[in-house]
Amino acid sequence: MPFQAVITRFAVAAAMMLSVSVAATAADPAGEALAQAVDKGASLFAHETFGGNGNTCETCHVGGGKVPGMAPNGKTLPSLLNAAAIYPRFSRSAGQVVTLEGQIYQCIRGGLGGTPPAAGSPDLVAIAAYLGSIAQGQVVGIGTVPK
């Protein structure tokens, strides 16, 4: 492909990406609220201990949950890349079907030894929004296997 054509294609793609991201933020208050929830969730994921033992989500689910993690006992954990696409699932540790929020709640209590925020609270919603954002484009299949 001639250099000129490559540059033109790049410019068109960049303009399309720009218009999509603008549509989802400044021009659209709902999109902006969602983007803020995702950002807040990413920050909580990396830094928040919920008053527990000092662990954060990142302690076990490294790399923002986008790559395989590791439990304190050395056990490899699946990434959380498609977590938001595969819940509700049966949780062996809970002995019942849990939602994504339920699993987050369980990890805050168990993994962080912390006090989970109430269901539907901004913090729990933000973490779920963050996990939804990294699962964008993953195949939805409740009860299927983590990546």
Ligand code: HEC
């Ligand atoms: C001390 C380690 C540890 C910490 C810290 C931890 N988790 Fe987990 N997490 C696990 C383990 C172990 C599992 C495997 C399922 C189980 O046994 O509950 C898991 C599973 C999950 C899953 C389900 C993955 C899947 O695809 O089935 C999600 C979602 C999750 N954790 C989110 C979080 C979030 C969000 C935080 C922070 C609030 C967090 N975890 C903190 C250990 C941890």
